[in-house]
Amino acid sequence: MSTPQEPEPHLVGLDTLNADYQELVKARPDYDRAELFYDGMIEEKYASPKVAQLLNRFGLNDFPSFNLAHIAVDALTDHLHLNSVTAEDNNLDNVLDDVRDSNDLDEELPILLHNACKLGDAYLFVWPDTDPEGNPIGVRVEQQDPRVTRVFYSAQNPTVLERAIQSWEEGSTKTKNLVVRANLYYTDHIERWAHKGKVPPDPKRAKWEPYSGDGAPAYIPNPYGLVPYFHFRTARTYGVPLHVNAYAPQLAIDKLVRSHLATVDYQSFPQRYALVDPAADLSGSQAGDFEPEHPVDGFSPEAPAQSQLDASPNALWNLQGYKQVGEFKAADPDNFLKPFDRYVKAMAQATQIPFQAFDSTGDAISGESRRVANEPLYVRVEALQRSFGGALRRSYAFALEVLGETPEDISVNWKPVRNINDLNGIKMLILKRDLGVPRDVLLAEAGYNSADIDQWLSQIPEPTTTTNTNTQDSQVGDPIEGVTPNDNAA
Known part of the structure; x- marks a missing residue:
């Protein structure tokens, strides 16, 4: 596959291809970070390398996170249930049911909505489905990860979707056969590109080539006048993870939990000390209780020696050779538990999630009090329903158009948030x-x-x-x- 001096006239996306690809790559770390925080797999940072070494010695450096950040997402998605999608024309309901069944949307759509809340963005791709000969047999409705797909809006009108890019990798750098694939979607056509090896940030060094290696052309007409991607987002222009404000409290909680666990052993088994009196006579009978070697007391070296110290009540320990004994006080658990509770409250305040979602051990409250406390949460869920519902209506209407049906008014029915x-x-x-x-x-x-x-x-x-x-x-x-x-x- 040789690099052409100039792209074919109809492949107009080469000028923006590298910029769109770099925007997609630039956004990926934030999505990865959102997923790590949701899964409780974020790596902890320590101000002191010595502390990190000590925790690593105790096996706590990689201790699983005491994850609470996911609650900021789940508390909203638990109220985000799609009941049905219907058309004004009842005859089209059967068509919509076929679209739903053939694409497993009963399972895929809840995952899509959850990913949109967890990552901030998610996409639904709608396009004709064809057989191996290219004959249309239905419609494809597939969810797309925002780390693979990104859409771009008009600078003049941010509500107008101008184009989309989908990019993925084939092969690997280890086998030296890495190929970066990229598809550009416009309102009138689709372009398919490929790049051998990693794509350099400098567009002058990038060597994109039109791709037709699988038998399909590099240029595909789009007769629908619409970019076939539908954006599910928690904010505009691009979404924000619903638990983004829980990141800082979660890091503080992880640090407290790991540090507390490092001191638990010392609370259960205190570290003791004994001060030796240099003028003491160490020839007493009980000296062997503190000798590092087995005492010469007439007992077999293979059998445990009988202690001279009696632990029964009212017993007197006559310790010869020691001036003072004691134990080091372990860290007070309140030094960890009280800040822990405060950071949990801070997480609830920062994410605007009712505190009872994080801590259900408090006093029971009445139904009316619970509704009042949950009202901000209900308002946010209803806002998500409106945003996601608009994207669902447009995607289903486009699916009907692909199937040759006249799009009717689509109704998206959600399970009500409030329940009295x-x-x-x-x-x-x-x-x-x-x-x-x-x-x-x-x-x-x-x-x-x-x-x-x-x-x-x-x-x-x-x-x-x-x-x-x-x-x-x-x-x-x-x-x-x-x-x-x-x-x-x-």
């Missing part, structure tokens, strides 16, 4: 009903999803108006039950 199931909460809903709050609002506040609410309300007959000819009063049906209580009717 305690007595006080139900009483409050009844009070709101008496004040005239609509039934669909009350059911939504109770935690039921919109699809179920619509189905239930469609089965309830409309309230009727009953006129009493004697009193000329009209009674309207109960706002929840949909029936007319008319106990006073003549």
Whole structure:
């Protein structure tokens, strides 16, 4: 494969290819760091090399992290459940079901959403699926890791997706057959490139070549007028890991835990000392208890010697030859445990996650108090639902277009974040009903999803108006039950 002097006219991405690739590579360490903190595998740094050596001697230098940072992600994703994706045209629901089943989206989408929260970004790739002969047989919907894929937005309009890059490596530097592959996706075409060996940062030294080694062309038309990547992100323009503010408290917690464990042995078995009196007579009978060698006391050297010191209550130890005995005091556990609790609280405050998610050992609180404490968390989950829901709607609409269907309004239905199931909460809903709050609002506040609410309300007959000819009063049906209580009717 030779390097052309100039790229083919339709391969317009060479000017930006190296810059896009370097942006992708530059972003990878932050994603790796986010995953390490979530998995509790971050390497601890110590101000003193001597401390690191001591912990290494005790086998604590590589001690697994006492990981709490993942809670900042899991507390949100535990409330982020996708119920269904439906179309306004009921006939298209079967098509969407086929797309979901053929791409295992019931399993893949939860992983995608979790990765977006953990790393800050995740992508969904949608493209026609073909057989070996190139005939279309369906649609591919695949999640992509942000360390492999990156999208780029218009500088003039940050909401417009201009292009995307996907890059991966084949072979290795050890076998000297490393090839870096890169695909560029535009709104009207796709370009495929390859680079032998590591890509140098200097674009003048990079030697990208159009790639068609697998039989597919280096240039592929894109007839859809849309970059086939859909960006799931926790912030704009690029997302931020939801536990990024837990990094510093987690490092402090790891340092406290490792240092505390290094002192536990000394708390269980204190380090003792004895001061020798230089004027003492060491010929006493109990001197052998402290001799490094087996005493000459008439016992067999192969058998343990009988101690002259009695550990029974009220026994007196007559120690000859020693002026004073004692033990070194181990580090006070409170020196570690009290800061530990404070750093856990700092993690909850920094990540805006309720403290009860980190520590469930406190006093039980009522359902209403729990809802109030969780309200900031619920608001954040609903914000993620709106952001992720928009990307899901666009991706499913594009999948319908790839299949030749006319995209209809797509509805993304989430499991409600709030769920009222305690007595006080139900009483409050009844009070709101008496004040005239609509039934669909009350059911939504109770935690039921919109699809179920619509189905239930469609089965309830409309309230009727009953006129009493004697009193000329009209009674309207109960706002929840949909029936007319008319106990006073003549």
